[in-house]
Every structure is written in C-alpha cells, then in structure tokens.
Amino acid sequence: MNNMNPQELLEHKRNNTFYKVQDGGHVKDVDFNKRTVTGFFNTYLYFDSDYDVMMPGSLKKSIDEHGPTSKSKYKIKHLKNHAFDKAPGVIEKLEEKTVTLDGKEVSGEYFESKMIGTTVGTDTLIEYQEGQIDQHSIGFRYIWDKIQLIEKDSPNEAVQEEWKRIVGMLINPEEAEEKGYLYAVYEVKQWEGSSLNLKGANILTPYLGSKALNKDHLKLKIFDRINFLQAQITKGQSSEERIFEYGIEFEQLKQIINDLFEPIKESTPQKEEPQKLNTQRNLDIQFIINNFKL
Numbered sequence: 180m181n182n183m184n185p186q187e188l189l190e191h192k193r194n195n196t197f198y199k200v201q202d203g204g205h206v207k208d209v210d211f212n213k214r215t216v217t218g219f220f221n222t223y224l225y226f227d228s229d230y231d232v233m234m235p236g237s238l239k240k241s242i243d244e245h246g247p248t249s250k251s252k253y254k255i256k257h258l259k260n261h262a263f264d265k266a267p268g269v270i271e272k273l274e275e276k277t278v279t280l281d282g283k284e285v286s287g288e289y290f291e292s293k294m295i296g297t298t299v300g301t302d303t304l305i306e307y308q309e310g311q312i313d314q315h316s317i318g319f320r321y322i323w324d325k326i327q328l329i330e331k332d333s334p335n336e337a338v339q340e341e342w343k344r345i346v347g348m349l350i351n352p353e354e355a356e357e358k359g360y361l362y363a364v365y366e367v368k369q370w371e372g373s374s375l376n377l378k379g380a381n382i383l384t385p386y387l388g389s390k391a392l393n394k395d396h397l398k399l400k401i402f403d404r405i406n407f408l409q410a411q412i413t414k415g416q417s418s419e420e421r422i423f424e425y426g427i428e429f430e431q432l433k434q435i436i437n438d439l440f441e442p443i444k445e446s447t448p449q450k451e452e453p454q455k456l457n458t459q460r461n462l463d464i465q466f467i468i469n470n471f472k473l
Contacts, residue, residue, distance in 0.1 A: 192326060193321050195321075196318070197229070199319065207219070209304070211308055213293075214296075215293050216294065216374075217289070217292075218289070221238065221287050223237070224350055226349055226358075230358060230361050231361070231362045232349065232364065233364050236366075238367065238369055245369070246273040258374075259299060261316070261373045268303065290372060314375040315373065317371065321367055326363070327365070329341055330360040341363075345363055370427055412425060
C-alpha cells in the first residue's frame with residue numbers, strides 16, 4: 180500500500196477488511212483467580228500506522244448492535260490473533276470508556292472478558308499475567324461514507340480547519356503533522372477484538388505460519404484453508420453463526436492475499452472504479468468471497 184497516493188489508499192481501505200493494532204495494548208487489569216482480563220481493544224484519537232484516527236463513537240453502533248448485552252446472534256467475540264478457532268474468552272462488558280492509565284487519560288473500546296477453562300483460555304490468561312500479551316487489535320470493515328481523508332494542506336479551508344481540530348485532540352499529534360494527512364474514521368463494522376502475542380507489520384501472518392515462507396508456500400496454505408472452508412459449507416451441517424464466521428475468515432484470507440501481492444497499476448493514468456484498485460485479489464476465491472460480503 181506504500182505506493183498508493185492518499186486518495187487511492189482511501190479507496191483501498193473502503194474495499195477491504197482491516198485489523199487495527201493499538202501500540203501498547205492498554206491492558207488494565209488481570210485477575211488470575213477470577214480469570215478476568217480488562218483493557219482496551221482499541222484507542223480513540225490515536226494516529227496509527229495506517230494513518231487512521233478512530234474517532235470517539237466510531238465503535239458505538241457495533242457495540243450497541245453486537246455487544247454482549249445485545250440480542251444479536253452474531254456477538255462481537257474475544258479472539259486470539261484473529262483466529263476464530265482460538266477464542267480464549269467471553270466478553271462480559273464492552274463499552275466506550277475513558278480511564279486514566281499511567282497518568283494519562285485513555286478513551287476507546289473498553290472490554291472485560293472472562294477467560295474460559297480451555298487450554299487456549301488458560302494459556303492466554305498466563306500470557307497476560309506474564310506480560311507476553313501487551314497489544315490488542317480489532318477486526319472490522321470500514322463503512323464507505325464514514326471515513327474521510329483530511330489533508331493538512333488541502334485547498335479547502337473547511338478541511339484545513341478540520342485538520343487543526345482533529346490533530347489538536349490526538350495522543351500523538353507530531354506523527355500526524357509529519358505525515359501531512361490522516362483518515363478520520365467515524366464508524367466501522369466490528370466483529371471481533373483480539374489479544375495479540377505476535378508482533379510484526381502484518382499481524383495476519385500468524386494465520387498462515389512463518390513469514391519466512393515464500394509466496395508459493397503461503398498461497399498453498401491459503402488454498403488449503405479455502406478447501407477446508409468449502410468442504411464445511413458444502414456439508415450443510417454448520418450453524419448459521421458458524422457460517423457467518425466462515426464468511427469473516429474469507430475476508431481475512433482476502434486481506435492476506437492483498438498483503439502478498441502488490442496492486443497492479445495501469446500503464447496510462449485513468450480513473451478506476453474502487454473495486455478494481457487491487458485486481459490481484461480477484462483470484463479463484465473471488466466467487467466465494469462475493470457470497471460473504473459483510
């Protein structure tokens with residue numbers, strides 16, 4: 180994505196699944212006896228490595244519609260490293276909240292989760308207690324008209340004023356000033372929050388295995404997983420909720436493919452339709468992915 184201009188990157192974001200990592204993770208408390216963990220899945224007003232600023236309220240609708248107190252069958256899940264087959268805990272509270280951590284006010288999506296009595300649940304609890312997990316991330320999709328490109332030197336005076344307003348509220352304004360533009364995110368569709376004990380530029384790599392694998396090997400792993408998901412769907416024995424999770428896995432695989440291959444550029448400049456910006460992603464799995472748009 181580094182070779183995209185700001186407008187192309189905006190369109191790329193609008194058409195893809197993303198996983199937002201917050202530096203530091205904001206683990207608030209771990210109670211080993213009660214098997215509970217509290218903290219923040221996501222922090223507001225932070226200029227992140229994707230040049231995004233998640234605005235206050237951007238997760239409220241997802242929390243209201245799919246949080247632990249909602250009536251939705253598809254509740255936001257607590258996962259580990261974004262893997263739906265590794266759910267270490269159950270979210271008991273999810274809300275927008277402001278707390279003081281290390282002497283600073285932090286606002287964002289606050290969670291309270293209880294780690295279940297499985298191996299992955301116990302291992303995750305231990306990793307929290309020992310400080311091996313110090314990051315969180317959310318899996319979400321941007322909403323087309325709820326993300327806005329804000330440029331410092333925009334010819335539009337209203338955009339310049341919005342730049343000043345947002346940068347003035349940021350936790351790390353100097354990083355935004357250095358870049359000169361940001362993406363203000365006013366609402367997203369969230370389906371999970373993850374505990375991360377794996378670091379790196381591509382946080383989805385653990386889904387596939389070692390980053391040292393070449394692209395051909397990674398491609399084989401992707402298609403192995405696709406074949407498995409296809410087989411499960413074809414059997415027709417999975418619950419509606421599990422089918423929903425399979426759909427999210429297809430979205431994860433789509434992002435991995437985007438990360439593996441550079442976008443194709445036209446030889447002559449022309450205005451492209453947003454959905455054609457990353458034609459490399461249109462592999463054999465596209466007909467499957469199209470059936471699971473979230």
